[in-house]
Amino acid sequence: MSVLTLDGVSKRYGQGDSALLALDRVSLTVEQGEFVCLLGASGCGKSTLLSLVAGLDAISGGVLDIGGRRVSLMFQEAALFPWLSVSGNVELPLRLAGMGRAERRKRSEELLEIVRLRDFADKRPHELSGGMRQRVALARALAQEADILLMDEPFGALDAMTRDILHDELERIWREQSLTVLFVTHNVREAVRLGDRVILLSSRPGRVIEDFPVTSPRPRRIDSPEVANQAAEITDKLRAEVARHAH
Amino acid sequence: MPTDLIPTQRDTTAGLDALELAPATRRTDLGRRIWRSAWPKLLAIALAILIWELVVLSGWKETFVLPAPATVFSDLGDLVTTADFWAGVRLTMTRAVTGFALAVLIGTLIGAAVATVPPLRAAIGSLITGLQTMPSIMWFPLAILLFQLGEKAILFVVVIGAAPSVANGLISGIDYVPRTWLRVGQVLGMKGFAKYRHLILPASLPSFVSGLKQGWAFSWRSLMAGELLVIVPGAVSIGVRMQNSRDLFESSLVISYIIVVLVIGILIDLLFNAADNALRKRWGLTGS
Numbered sequence A: 001m002s003v004l005t006l007d008g009v010s011k012r013y014g015q016g017d018s019a020l021l022a023l024d025r026v027s028l029t030v031e032q033g034e035f036v037c038l039l040g041a042s043g044c045g046k047s048t049l050l051s052l053v054a055g056l057d058a059i060s061g062g063v064l065d066i067g068g069r070r071v072s073l074m075f076q077e078a079a080l081f082p083w084l085s086v087s088g089n090v091e092l093p094l095r096l097a098g099m100g101r102a103e104r105r106k107r108s109e110e111l112l113e114i115v116r117l118r119d120f121a122d123k124r125p126h127e128l129s130g131g132m133r134q135r136v137a138l139a140r141a142l143a144q145e146a147d148i149l150l151m152d153e154p155f156g157a158l159d160a161m162t163r164d165i166l167h168d169e170l171e172r173i174w175r176e177q178s179l180t181v182l183f184v185t186h187n188v189r190e191a192v193r194l195g196d197r198v199i200l201l202s203s204r205p206g207r208v209i210e211d212f213p214v215t216s217p218r219p220r221r222i223d224s225p226e227v228a229n230q231a232a233e234i235t236d237k238l239r240a241e242v243a244r245h246a247h
Numbered sequence B: 001m002p003t004d005l006i007p008t009q010r011d012t013t014a015g016l017d018a019l020e021l022a023p024a025t026r027r028t029d030l031g032r033r034i035w036r037s038a039w040p041k042l043l044a045i046a047l048a049i050l051i052w053e054l055v056v057l058s059g060w061k062e063t064f065v066l067p068a069p070a071t072v073f074s075d076l077g078d079l080v081t082t083a084d085f086w087a088g089v090r091l092t093m094t095r096a097v098t099g100f101a102l103a104v105l106i107g108t109l110i111g112a113a114v115a116t117v118p119p120l121r122a123a124i125g126s127l128i129t130g131l132q133t134m135p136s137i138m139w140f141p142l143a144i145l146l147f148q149l150g151e152k153a154i155l156f157v158v159v160i161g162a163a164p165s166v167a168n169g170l171i172s173g174i175d176y177v178p179r180t181w182l183r184v185g186q187v188l189g190m191k192g193f194a195k196y197r198h199l200i201l202p203a204s205l206p207s208f209v210s211g212l213k214q215g216w217a218f219s220w221r222s223l224m225a226g227e228l229l230v231i232v233p234g235a236v237s238i239g240v241r242m243q244n245s246r247d248l249f250e251s252s253l254v255i256s257y258i259i260v261v262l263v264i265g266i267l268i269d270l271l272f273n274a275a276d277n278a279l280r281k282r283w284g285l286t287g288s
Helices: A046-054 A086-096 A101-114 A130-143 A160-176 A188-194 A225-246 B009-020 B030-057 B069-079 B083-116 B118-133 B136-147 B151-175 B179-187 B192-203 B205-229 B238-247 B251-283
Strands: A002-013 A020-031 A035-039 A061-065 A071-074 A148-152 A180-185 A197-201 A208-213
Touching: A002 A046, A002 A180, A020 A046, A020 A061, A020 A180, A020 A208, A035 A188, A046 A071, A046 A148, A046 A180, A071 A130, A086 A101, A086 A130, A086 B192, A101 A130, A130 A160, A130 B009, A160 A188, A160 B009, A180 A188, A188 A197, A188 A225, A197 A225, A208 A225, B030 B069, B069 B251, B083 B118, B083 B151, B083 B205, B083 B238, B083 B251, B118 B151, B136 B151, B136 B205, B151 B205, B179 B192, B192 B205, B205 B238, B205 B251, B238 B251
Parallel strands: A035 A180, A035 A197, A071 A148, A148 A180
Antiparallel strands: A002 A020, A002 A061, A197 A208
Protein backbone atom coordinates (compact mmCIF):
# COMPACT_ATOMS: atom_id res chain seq x y z
CA MET A 1 0.00 0.00 0.00
CA SER A 2 1.48 3.34 -0.92
CA VAL A 3 1.43 5.97 1.80
CA LEU A 4 2.89 8.80 -0.22
CA THR A 5 2.44 9.59 -3.89
CA LEU A 6 3.94 12.43 -5.88
CA ASP A 7 2.68 12.74 -9.44
CA GLY A 8 4.38 15.37 -11.59
CA VAL A 9 5.01 17.65 -8.65
CA SER A 10 6.67 20.96 -9.51
CA LYS A 11 7.78 23.80 -7.29
CA ARG A 12 8.54 27.30 -8.52
CA TYR A 13 9.80 30.18 -6.42
CA GLY A 14 8.98 33.68 -7.62
CA GLN A 15 7.06 34.84 -10.67
CA GLY A 16 7.72 35.45 -14.38
CA ASP A 17 11.25 35.53 -15.81
CA SER A 18 13.00 35.57 -12.46
CA ALA A 19 11.11 32.47 -11.28
CA LEU A 20 13.27 29.63 -10.07
CA LEU A 21 12.16 26.12 -10.83
CA ALA A 22 13.25 24.00 -7.87
CA LEU A 23 11.40 20.78 -8.67
CA ASP A 24 10.33 19.72 -12.14
CA ARG A 25 7.55 17.12 -12.48
CA VAL A 26 8.80 14.79 -9.78
CA SER A 27 6.90 11.52 -9.53
CA LEU A 28 7.49 8.88 -6.91
CA THR A 29 5.61 6.63 -4.54
CA VAL A 30 6.60 5.36 -1.12
CA GLU A 31 5.10 2.13 0.18
CA GLN A 32 4.04 1.47 3.76
CA GLY A 33 7.08 0.51 5.84
CA GLU A 34 9.52 1.41 3.12
CA PHE A 35 12.84 3.21 3.65
CA VAL A 36 13.43 5.50 0.67
CA CYS A 37 16.53 7.64 0.25
CA LEU A 38 16.51 10.75 -1.92
CA LEU A 39 19.97 11.46 -3.25
CA GLY A 40 21.27 14.44 -5.15
CA ALA A 41 23.91 17.13 -5.39
CA SER A 42 23.37 20.70 -4.24
CA GLY A 43 20.39 22.44 -5.77
CA CYS A 44 18.38 19.27 -6.45
CA GLY A 45 15.52 20.49 -4.29
CA LYS A 46 15.75 17.61 -1.79
CA SER A 47 14.89 19.83 1.13
CA THR A 48 12.20 21.59 -0.90
CA LEU A 49 10.61 18.25 -1.59
CA LEU A 50 10.48 17.37 2.10
CA SER A 51 9.01 20.77 2.94
CA LEU A 52 6.26 20.13 0.40
CA VAL A 53 5.49 16.69 1.80
CA ALA A 54 5.51 18.11 5.34
CA GLY A 55 3.03 20.75 4.23
CA LEU A 56 5.34 23.61 5.18
CA ASP A 57 5.20 24.91 1.63
CA ALA A 58 2.65 24.74 -1.22
CA ILE A 59 3.26 22.89 -4.48
CA SER A 60 3.14 24.83 -7.77
CA GLY A 61 1.89 21.97 -9.92
CA GLY A 62 1.08 18.26 -10.01
CA VAL A 63 -0.49 16.10 -7.35
CA LEU A 64 0.86 15.34 -3.89
CA ASP A 65 -1.15 12.74 -2.02
CA ILE A 66 -0.39 11.63 1.52
CA GLY A 67 -3.92 10.40 2.13
CA GLY A 68 -4.35 12.58 5.20
CA ARG A 69 -1.46 10.81 6.91
CA ARG A 70 0.57 12.55 9.55
CA VAL A 71 4.17 13.42 8.80
CA SER A 72 7.05 14.41 10.98
CA LEU A 73 10.27 16.10 9.90
CA MET A 74 13.79 15.96 11.29
CA PHE A 75 16.54 18.38 10.30
CA GLN A 76 20.31 18.41 10.20
CA GLU A 77 20.22 20.36 13.47
CA ALA A 78 18.51 18.63 16.35
CA ALA A 79 16.89 22.02 17.12
CA LEU A 80 15.95 21.00 20.64
CA PHE A 81 14.59 23.73 22.88
CA PRO A 82 17.20 24.71 25.48
CA TRP A 83 14.62 25.75 28.08
CA LEU A 84 13.30 22.20 28.26
CA SER A 85 15.00 19.10 29.58
CA VAL A 86 15.52 16.10 27.30
CA SER A 87 12.23 14.56 28.42
CA GLY A 88 10.54 17.97 28.22
CA ASN A 89 11.52 18.17 24.56
CA VAL A 90 10.22 14.69 23.84
CA GLU A 91 7.01 15.43 25.73
CA LEU A 92 6.32 18.65 23.85
CA PRO A 93 4.39 17.07 20.94
CA LEU A 94 2.39 15.03 23.47
CA ARG A 95 1.65 18.16 25.45
CA LEU A 96 0.49 19.96 22.32
CA ALA A 97 -1.75 16.98 21.61
CA GLY A 98 -3.33 17.48 25.03
CA MET A 99 -2.00 14.33 26.72
CA GLY A 100 -2.06 14.31 30.54
CA ARG A 101 1.10 14.71 32.60
CA ALA A 102 1.44 11.14 33.92
CA GLU A 103 0.74 9.56 30.56
CA ARG A 104 3.18 11.95 28.92
CA ARG A 105 5.90 11.03 31.37
CA LYS A 106 5.36 7.34 30.70
CA ARG A 107 5.34 7.75 26.93
CA SER A 108 8.50 9.89 26.92
CA GLU A 109 10.27 7.24 28.98
CA GLU A 110 9.30 4.63 26.40
CA LEU A 111 10.48 6.84 23.56
CA LEU A 112 13.78 7.61 25.26
CA GLU A 113 14.25 3.90 25.85
CA ILE A 114 13.77 3.34 22.11
CA VAL A 115 16.61 5.76 21.33
CA ARG A 116 18.60 4.43 24.31
CA LEU A 117 18.70 7.68 26.22
CA ARG A 118 16.47 6.88 29.15
CA ASP A 119 19.24 7.68 31.63
CA PHE A 120 19.54 11.17 30.19
CA ALA A 121 15.89 12.21 30.57
CA ASP A 122 16.63 15.00 33.02
CA LYS A 123 19.66 16.43 31.24
CA ARG A 124 19.61 19.65 29.29
CA PRO A 125 20.16 19.44 25.51
CA HIS A 126 23.51 21.25 25.70
CA GLU A 127 24.82 18.56 28.04
CA LEU A 128 24.50 15.93 25.31
CA SER A 129 26.73 15.19 22.31
CA GLY A 130 25.58 15.93 18.76
CA GLY A 131 24.64 12.32 18.08
CA MET A 132 22.67 12.07 21.30
CA ARG A 133 20.80 15.27 20.47
CA GLN A 134 19.80 13.82 17.12
CA ARG A 135 18.41 10.78 18.90
CA VAL A 136 16.40 13.04 21.19
CA ALA A 137 15.12 14.79 18.06
CA LEU A 138 14.20 11.36 16.67
CA ALA A 139 12.34 10.52 19.89
CA ARG A 140 10.53 13.85 19.61
CA ALA A 141 9.60 13.05 16.01
CA LEU A 142 8.38 9.58 17.04
CA ALA A 143 6.25 11.23 19.75
CA GLN A 144 4.21 12.82 16.99
CA GLU A 145 2.91 9.36 16.06
CA ALA A 146 3.45 10.28 12.43
CA ASP A 147 2.83 7.76 9.66
CA ILE A 148 5.73 9.06 7.59
CA LEU A 149 9.05 10.20 9.00
CA LEU A 150 10.88 12.72 6.82
CA MET A 151 14.57 13.16 7.50
CA ASP A 152 16.55 16.03 6.00
CA GLU A 153 20.25 15.07 6.15
CA PRO A 154 19.83 14.26 9.83
CA PHE A 155 23.36 12.96 10.28
CA GLY A 156 25.10 15.47 8.01
CA ALA A 157 26.80 17.33 10.83
CA LEU A 158 28.06 14.27 12.71
CA ASP A 159 31.44 12.57 12.62
CA ALA A 160 31.80 9.26 10.75
CA MET A 161 31.88 7.04 13.82
CA THR A 162 28.74 8.58 15.33
CA ARG A 163 26.99 8.51 11.97
CA ASP A 164 27.81 4.83 11.56
CA ILE A 165 26.29 4.00 14.93
CA LEU A 166 23.25 6.14 14.28
CA HIS A 167 22.69 4.27 11.00
CA ASP A 168 22.49 1.04 13.00
CA GLU A 169 20.16 2.62 15.52
CA LEU A 170 17.91 4.18 12.89
CA GLU A 171 17.68 0.88 10.97
CA ARG A 172 16.75 -0.94 14.17
CA ILE A 173 14.11 1.63 15.16
CA TRP A 174 12.68 1.70 11.63
CA ARG A 175 12.30 -2.08 11.76
CA GLU A 176 10.98 -2.31 15.32
CA GLN A 177 8.52 0.56 14.95
CA SER A 178 7.48 -0.33 11.36
CA LEU A 179 8.20 3.23 10.24
CA THR A 180 7.96 4.64 6.74
CA VAL A 181 10.98 6.84 6.12
CA LEU A 182 11.83 9.33 3.40
CA PHE A 183 15.48 10.18 3.95
CA VAL A 184 17.33 12.96 2.14
CA THR A 185 21.11 12.89 1.83
CA HIS A 186 23.97 13.79 -0.49
CA ASN A 187 26.07 10.94 0.86
CA VAL A 188 25.81 8.03 -1.61
CA ARG A 189 27.06 5.35 0.77
CA GLU A 190 24.69 6.50 3.47
CA ALA A 191 21.81 6.22 0.99
CA VAL A 192 22.79 2.68 -0.04
CA ARG A 193 23.48 1.71 3.57
CA LEU A 194 19.98 2.70 4.69
CA GLY A 195 17.55 2.63 1.80
CA ASP A 196 15.31 -0.03 0.30
CA ARG A 197 15.48 2.25 -2.70
CA VAL A 198 17.72 5.14 -3.65
CA ILE A 199 16.14 7.79 -5.85
CA LEU A 200 18.66 9.92 -7.69
CA LEU A 201 17.62 13.50 -8.39
CA SER A 202 19.06 15.95 -10.91
CA SER A 203 20.01 19.49 -9.94
CA ARG A 204 18.43 22.81 -10.96
CA PRO A 205 15.71 21.83 -11.44
CA GLY A 206 15.25 18.67 -9.41
CA ARG A 207 14.00 15.75 -11.50
CA VAL A 208 14.00 12.02 -10.86
CA ILE A 209 16.91 10.55 -12.86
CA GLU A 210 16.76 6.99 -11.70
CA ASP A 211 15.31 4.78 -9.01
CA PHE A 212 17.77 2.15 -7.71
CA PRO A 213 16.45 -0.75 -5.65
CA VAL A 214 18.97 -1.80 -2.99
CA THR A 215 18.96 -5.57 -2.78
CA SER A 216 21.83 -6.42 -0.46
CA PRO A 217 20.46 -8.02 2.73
CA ARG A 218 20.04 -6.19 6.03
CA PRO A 219 21.56 -5.46 8.43
CA ARG A 220 24.10 -3.84 6.15
CA ARG A 221 27.41 -2.30 6.91
CA ILE A 222 28.50 0.93 5.29
CA ASP A 223 31.91 -0.66 4.51
CA SER A 224 30.58 -3.91 3.02
CA PRO A 225 31.56 -4.72 -0.60
CA GLU A 226 27.92 -4.84 -1.75
CA VAL A 227 27.22 -1.38 -0.42
CA ALA A 228 30.49 -0.06 -1.84
CA ASN A 229 29.79 -1.54 -5.30
CA GLN A 230 26.32 -0.14 -5.60
CA ALA A 231 27.46 3.19 -4.19
CA ALA A 232 30.15 3.35 -6.89
CA GLU A 233 27.60 2.69 -9.59
CA ILE A 234 25.29 5.44 -8.29
CA THR A 235 28.21 7.83 -7.76
CA ASP A 236 29.08 7.55 -11.46
CA LYS A 237 25.55 8.62 -12.38
CA LEU A 238 25.67 11.42 -9.85
CA ARG A 239 29.00 12.66 -11.19
CA ALA A 240 27.70 12.65 -14.73
CA GLU A 241 24.77 14.76 -13.54
CA VAL A 242 27.03 17.21 -11.69
CA ALA A 243 29.38 17.48 -14.70
CA ARG A 244 26.43 18.45 -16.91
CA HIS A 245 26.33 21.77 -15.08
CA ALA A 246 29.90 22.67 -16.10
CA HIS A 247 28.68 24.08 -19.41
CA MET B 1 34.23 -15.60 14.10
CA PRO B 2 33.73 -15.84 17.88
CA THR B 3 30.59 -13.88 18.65
CA ASP B 4 31.74 -12.75 22.09
CA LEU B 5 34.24 -10.42 20.43
CA ILE B 6 31.55 -8.48 18.60
CA PRO B 7 30.04 -5.93 20.95
CA THR B 8 26.28 -5.53 20.93
CA GLN B 9 24.78 -2.55 19.24
CA ARG B 10 23.51 -1.37 22.63
CA ASP B 11 27.00 -1.42 24.12
CA THR B 12 28.54 0.36 21.17
CA THR B 13 25.98 3.15 21.35
CA ALA B 14 26.28 3.49 25.14
CA GLY B 15 30.08 3.45 24.88
CA LEU B 16 30.13 6.23 22.32
CA ASP B 17 27.71 8.29 24.41
CA ALA B 18 30.00 7.93 27.41
CA LEU B 19 33.05 8.93 25.37
CA GLU B 20 31.41 11.93 23.78
CA LEU B 21 30.15 13.44 27.01
CA ALA B 22 32.65 15.82 28.48
CA PRO B 23 34.03 14.57 31.77
CA ALA B 24 32.66 16.56 34.69
CA THR B 25 34.79 19.64 35.21
CA ARG B 26 36.28 20.01 38.63
CA ARG B 27 34.93 23.07 40.37
CA THR B 28 37.43 25.33 42.01
CA ASP B 29 36.41 25.97 45.59
CA LEU B 30 34.10 28.88 46.38
CA GLY B 31 36.56 30.91 48.45
CA ARG B 32 39.12 30.95 45.68
CA ARG B 33 36.55 31.88 43.06
CA ILE B 34 35.25 34.79 45.14
CA TRP B 35 38.78 36.03 45.77
CA ARG B 36 39.64 35.76 42.07
CA SER B 37 36.75 37.96 41.05
CA ALA B 38 37.01 40.28 44.06
CA TRP B 39 40.63 41.38 44.16
CA PRO B 40 40.62 43.51 40.98
CA LYS B 41 37.51 45.30 42.27
CA LEU B 42 39.04 45.86 45.70
CA LEU B 43 42.19 47.16 44.08
CA ALA B 44 40.19 49.58 41.94
CA ILE B 45 38.33 50.88 44.98
CA ALA B 46 41.60 51.29 46.89
CA LEU B 47 43.08 53.23 43.96
CA ALA B 48 40.05 55.51 43.72
CA ILE B 49 40.24 56.27 47.43
CA LEU B 50 43.96 56.89 47.17
CA ILE B 51 43.49 59.41 44.35
CA TRP B 52 40.70 61.09 46.29
CA GLU B 53 42.98 61.32 49.34
CA LEU B 54 45.78 62.80 47.21
CA VAL B 55 43.44 65.44 45.76
CA VAL B 56 42.36 66.39 49.29
CA LEU B 57 45.99 66.55 50.46
CA SER B 58 46.91 68.77 47.52
CA GLY B 59 44.69 71.48 49.05
CA TRP B 60 42.73 72.00 45.82
CA LYS B 61 39.53 72.59 47.81
CA GLU B 62 38.81 73.36 51.43
CA THR B 63 38.13 70.20 53.40
CA PHE B 64 34.60 71.33 54.29
CA VAL B 65 33.85 71.31 50.54
CA LEU B 66 35.80 68.17 49.67
CA PRO B 67 36.33 66.15 52.83
CA ALA B 68 38.90 63.38 53.13
CA PRO B 69 37.85 59.74 52.62
CA ALA B 70 38.32 58.97 56.30
CA THR B 71 35.85 61.72 57.30
CA VAL B 72 33.29 60.54 54.75
CA PHE B 73 33.55 56.89 55.73
CA SER B 74 33.26 57.73 59.39
CA ASP B 75 30.12 59.82 58.68
CA LEU B 76 28.77 57.07 56.45
CA GLY B 77 29.36 54.57 59.25
CA ASP B 78 27.36 56.74 61.65
CA LEU B 79 24.67 57.21 59.02
CA VAL B 80 23.98 53.56 58.31
CA THR B 81 23.52 52.79 61.99
CA THR B 82 20.53 55.14 62.30
CA ALA B 83 17.01 53.78 61.87
CA ASP B 84 16.09 57.06 60.21
CA PHE B 85 18.50 56.38 57.34
CA TRP B 86 17.00 52.96 56.71
CA ALA B 87 13.51 54.48 56.66
CA GLY B 88 14.76 56.69 53.83
CA VAL B 89 16.26 53.72 51.99
CA ARG B 90 13.00 51.82 52.42
CA LEU B 91 10.97 54.70 50.98
CA THR B 92 13.28 55.03 48.00
CA MET B 93 13.40 51.29 47.34
CA THR B 94 9.61 51.03 47.62
CA ARG B 95 9.29 53.71 44.96
CA ALA B 96 11.90 52.02 42.80
CA VAL B 97 10.32 48.58 43.02
CA THR B 98 6.77 49.88 42.50
CA GLY B 99 7.83 51.96 39.51
CA PHE B 100 9.88 49.18 38.00
CA ALA B 101 7.11 46.60 38.48
CA LEU B 102 4.63 48.89 36.77
CA ALA B 103 7.13 49.57 33.99
CA VAL B 104 7.64 45.82 33.48
CA LEU B 105 3.90 45.24 33.27
CA ILE B 106 3.28 48.08 30.82
CA GLY B 107 6.48 47.44 28.84
CA THR B 108 5.65 43.75 28.44
CA LEU B 109 2.11 44.44 27.24
CA ILE B 110 3.26 47.09 24.77
CA GLY B 111 6.20 44.97 23.61
CA ALA B 112 4.02 41.92 22.99
CA ALA B 113 1.46 44.02 21.14
CA VAL B 114 4.03 45.78 18.96
CA ALA B 115 5.89 42.56 18.14
CA THR B 116 2.76 40.73 17.03
CA VAL B 117 0.62 43.39 15.36
CA PRO B 118 2.47 44.69 12.27
CA PRO B 119 0.52 47.96 11.87
CA LEU B 120 1.19 48.76 15.51
CA ARG B 121 4.89 48.18 14.96
CA ALA B 122 4.87 50.51 11.97
CA ALA B 123 3.03 53.09 14.06
CA ILE B 124 4.96 53.13 17.33
CA GLY B 125 7.98 50.81 16.91
CA SER B 126 10.45 53.64 16.37
CA LEU B 127 8.66 55.81 18.90
CA ILE B 128 9.58 53.29 21.60
CA THR B 129 13.26 53.53 20.73
CA GLY B 130 12.92 57.32 20.67
CA LEU B 131 11.44 57.30 24.15
CA GLN B 132 14.26 55.07 25.32
CA THR B 133 16.92 57.58 24.30
CA MET B 134 15.09 60.55 25.82
CA PRO B 135 16.66 61.81 29.07
CA SER B 136 14.01 61.14 31.69
CA ILE B 137 14.63 64.43 33.45
CA MET B 138 12.90 66.07 30.46
CA TRP B 139 9.63 64.58 31.65
CA PHE B 140 9.59 66.19 35.07
CA PRO B 141 8.21 69.62 34.14
CA LEU B 142 5.26 67.93 32.44
CA ALA B 143 4.90 65.35 35.20
CA ILE B 144 4.76 68.09 37.83
CA LEU B 145 2.12 69.98 35.86
CA LEU B 146 0.09 66.79 35.43
CA PHE B 147 0.42 65.32 38.91
CA GLN B 148 1.72 68.21 41.06
CA LEU B 149 4.59 67.57 43.46
CA GLY B 150 3.61 64.07 44.51
CA GLU B 151 4.42 60.40 44.30
CA LYS B 152 2.50 60.10 41.04
CA ALA B 153 4.81 62.55 39.31
CA ILE B 154 7.84 60.46 40.29
CA LEU B 155 6.12 57.21 39.38
CA PHE B 156 5.13 58.59 35.98
CA VAL B 157 8.71 59.46 35.09
CA VAL B 158 10.12 56.19 36.43
CA VAL B 159 7.67 54.18 34.35
CA ILE B 160 8.13 56.19 31.18
CA GLY B 161 11.90 55.89 31.62
CA ALA B 162 11.94 52.11 32.08
CA ALA B 163 9.01 50.72 30.09
CA PRO B 164 10.54 51.32 26.61
CA SER B 165 13.62 49.24 27.49
CA VAL B 166 11.45 46.40 28.73
CA ALA B 167 9.29 46.58 25.60
CA ASN B 168 12.33 46.69 23.30
CA GLY B 169 13.90 43.71 25.04
CA LEU B 170 10.78 41.66 24.44
CA ILE B 171 10.38 42.86 20.84
CA SER B 172 13.92 41.95 19.84
CA GLY B 173 13.58 38.64 21.65
CA ILE B 174 10.49 37.80 19.62
CA ASP B 175 12.06 39.08 16.39
CA TYR B 176 15.18 36.98 16.72
CA VAL B 177 13.78 33.57 17.59
CA PRO B 178 16.09 31.24 15.58
CA ARG B 179 14.59 30.08 12.30
CA THR B 180 15.23 26.40 13.02
CA TRP B 181 13.15 26.65 16.19
CA LEU B 182 10.34 28.26 14.23
CA ARG B 183 10.54 25.40 11.74
CA VAL B 184 10.29 22.89 14.58
CA GLY B 185 7.26 24.81 15.83
CA GLN B 186 5.71 24.47 12.38
CA VAL B 187 6.51 20.77 12.18
CA LEU B 188 4.97 20.24 15.61
CA GLY B 189 1.90 22.10 14.41
CA MET B 190 2.15 24.99 16.88
CA LYS B 191 -0.27 27.79 16.19
CA GLY B 192 -1.66 30.87 17.90
CA PHE B 193 -1.49 30.85 21.67
CA ALA B 194 0.31 27.50 21.92
CA LYS B 195 3.08 28.86 19.69
CA TYR B 196 3.55 31.79 22.06
CA ARG B 197 3.30 29.71 25.18
CA HIS B 198 5.68 26.94 24.10
CA LEU B 199 8.03 28.64 21.66
CA ILE B 200 8.10 32.42 21.23
CA LEU B 201 7.98 33.49 24.88
CA PRO B 202 10.53 31.02 26.24
CA ALA B 203 12.80 31.64 23.26
CA SER B 204 12.76 35.40 23.84
CA LEU B 205 13.60 35.10 27.53
CA PRO B 206 17.33 35.99 27.36
CA SER B 207 16.62 39.17 25.43
CA PHE B 208 13.74 39.98 27.78
CA VAL B 209 16.06 39.64 30.78
CA SER B 210 18.56 42.10 29.27
CA GLY B 211 15.62 44.43 28.63
CA LEU B 212 14.67 44.15 32.29
CA LYS B 213 18.20 44.90 33.38
CA GLN B 214 18.40 47.97 31.19
CA GLY B 215 14.91 49.01 32.29
CA TRP B 216 15.98 48.82 35.90
CA ALA B 217 18.98 51.07 35.23
CA PHE B 218 16.72 53.65 33.59
CA SER B 219 14.13 53.53 36.35
CA TRP B 220 16.80 53.91 39.03
CA ARG B 221 18.25 56.96 37.28
CA SER B 222 14.83 58.48 36.77
CA LEU B 223 13.98 57.90 40.38
CA MET B 224 17.11 59.64 41.64
CA ALA B 225 16.45 62.62 39.39
CA GLY B 226 12.86 62.62 40.61
CA GLU B 227 13.81 62.56 44.26
CA LEU B 228 16.04 65.59 43.81
CA LEU B 229 13.43 67.55 41.85
CA VAL B 230 10.11 66.49 43.28
CA ILE B 231 10.10 66.97 47.02
CA VAL B 232 7.01 65.31 48.42
CA PRO B 233 6.17 66.81 51.85
CA GLY B 234 6.84 64.34 54.65
CA ALA B 235 8.59 61.78 52.43
CA VAL B 236 12.25 61.88 53.42
CA SER B 237 13.80 59.74 50.70
CA ILE B 238 17.49 59.34 49.89
CA GLY B 239 17.30 62.11 47.31
CA VAL B 240 15.66 64.52 49.77
CA ARG B 241 18.26 63.74 52.40
CA MET B 242 21.00 64.47 49.91
CA GLN B 243 19.41 67.83 49.02
CA ASN B 244 19.08 68.68 52.71
CA SER B 245 22.76 67.86 53.29
CA ARG B 246 23.70 70.17 50.46
CA ASP B 247 21.53 72.94 51.85
CA LEU B 248 23.29 72.53 55.20
CA PHE B 249 26.65 72.45 53.44
CA GLU B 250 27.48 68.96 54.73
CA SER B 251 29.66 67.74 51.87
CA SER B 252 30.61 64.61 53.73
CA LEU B 253 26.96 63.49 53.87
CA VAL B 254 26.38 64.38 50.20
CA ILE B 255 29.25 62.10 49.26
CA SER B 256 27.96 59.44 51.66
CA TYR B 257 24.61 59.42 49.86
CA ILE B 258 26.36 59.19 46.50
CA ILE B 259 28.14 56.09 47.80
CA VAL B 260 24.85 54.66 49.09
CA VAL B 261 23.15 55.12 45.71
CA LEU B 262 26.15 53.63 43.94
CA VAL B 263 26.22 50.59 46.21
CA ILE B 264 22.48 49.96 45.79
CA GLY B 265 22.90 50.23 42.02
CA ILE B 266 25.77 47.73 42.05
CA LEU B 267 23.90 45.27 44.29
CA ILE B 268 20.82 45.25 42.07
CA ASP B 269 23.01 44.88 38.99
CA LEU B 270 24.61 41.83 40.62
CA LEU B 271 21.13 40.35 41.09
CA PHE B 272 20.30 40.80 37.41
CA ASN B 273 23.66 39.36 36.40
CA ALA B 274 23.07 36.34 38.61
CA ALA B 275 19.68 35.77 36.95
CA ASP B 276 21.22 36.21 33.51
CA ASN B 277 24.08 33.81 34.27
CA ALA B 278 21.73 31.20 35.70
CA LEU B 279 19.67 31.38 32.51
CA ARG B 280 22.74 31.13 30.27
CA LYS B 281 24.05 28.17 32.19
CA ARG B 282 20.71 26.38 31.99
CA TRP B 283 20.54 26.97 28.25
CA GLY B 284 24.18 26.10 27.64
CA LEU B 285 24.99 29.54 26.24
CA THR B 286 28.15 29.92 28.27
CA GLY B 287 31.31 29.50 26.24
CA SER B 288 32.60 26.44 28.07
